[in-house]
Amino acid sequence: MGDRPAIYRTVGLTKSYGEGPTAVHALRGVDLTVHDGELLVLLGPSGSGKSTLLNILGGLDSATSGQAWFQDTEITALDADGLTEYRRRSVGFVFQFYNLIAALTARENVQLITDIAERPMAPEDALALVGLEDRLDHFPAQLSGGEQQRVAIARAIAKRPQVLLCDEPTGALDSQTGIRVLSALEAVNREIGTTVMIITHNVVIADMADEVIHFADGAIASHRSNKTRKAAGTLAW
Numbered sequence: 001m002g003d004r005p006a007i008y009r010t011v012g013l014t015k016s017y018g019e020g021p022t023a024v025h026a027l028r029g030v031d032l033t034v035h036d037g038e039l040l041v042l043l044g045p046s047g048s049g050k051s052t053l054l055n056i057l058g059g060l061d062s063a064t065s066g067q068a069w070f071q072d073t074e075i076t077a078l079d080a081d082g083l084t085e086y087r088r089r090s091v092g093f094v095f096q097f098y099n100l101i102a103a104l105t106a107r108e109n110v111q112l113i114t115d116i117a118e119r120p121m122a123p124e125d126a127l128a129l130v131g132l133e134d135r136l137d138h139f140p141a142q143l144s145g146g147e148q149q150r151v152a153i154a155r156a157i158a159k160r161p162q163v164l165l166c167d168e169p170t171g172a173l174d175s176q177t178g179i180r181v182l183s184a185l186e187a188v189n190r191e192i193g194t195t196v197m198i199i200t201h202n203v204v205i206a207d208m209a210d211e212v213i214h215f216a217d218g219a220i221a222s223h224r225s226n227k228t229r230k231a232a233g234t235l236a237w
């Protein structure tokens with residue numbers, strides 16, 4: 001995918017918590033380019049810095065040193081208002097826990113976002129993209145964990161963000177349900193071209209990616225490109 005323009009670029013990105021001998025160095029100098037339209041999987045042991053990187057790229061956290069760009073915008077130079085604007089316009093987030101509003105249906109959970117977005121998809125279209133066209137009027141308690149996560153994905157993409165950042169999106173799900181969630185992420189990537197970054201502990205998931213990054217001790221230990229992507233529906237673990 002090297003012929004596509006970069007959507008993210010980081011140079012010497014570091015993040016430390018605290019100072020002196022007790023400081024935790026969560027990122028120790030990350031140089032990374034992510035190209036527009038890629039599906040990228042981030043692997044690595046717990047505590048290796050994956051979430052910290054994703055949070056900085058998503059404008060949820062600040063770096064200690066180094067730079068990160070989103071297209072031509074230096075994220076690491078934005079103030080709080082600039083970060084809010086960047087997140088609102090450009091970034092969708094999916095976390096391990098879905099954070100849906102229990103009193104609202106699937107459609108209404110997505111509508112909360114589309115009501116305030118600039119050029120949103122119809123909530124029904126976002127839910128259809130993740131295979132939930134038959135669950136529009138169900139409440140979260142009437143949905144399985146995997147279905148709730150797919151509502152969360154529909155909610156994240158309904159504002160048409162350029163990137164979808166996913167932190168352990170299948171971490172709480174069994175394999176069959178997890179695969180359906182991954183198929184939904186694959187559909188978003190393929191059908192509307194959203195760049196998708198997925199943090200996972202599960203090495204099998206790397207087979208559905210264009211790019212696979214292994215993190216270790218706050219740095220990129222390896223970065224490989226897959227010649228072909230496996231369809232999420234064919235993965236098994």
Ligand code: ADP
Nearest residue numbers: 017024026044045046047048049050051052053
């Ligand atoms: P991963 O996502 O790979 O599990 P993280 O990015 O969450 O790793 O964490 C990297 C390191 O930074 C860990 O050692 C973690 O304990 C530390 N860390 C993360 N957030 C904070 C924080 N708010 N305060 C102090 N240390 C933190």
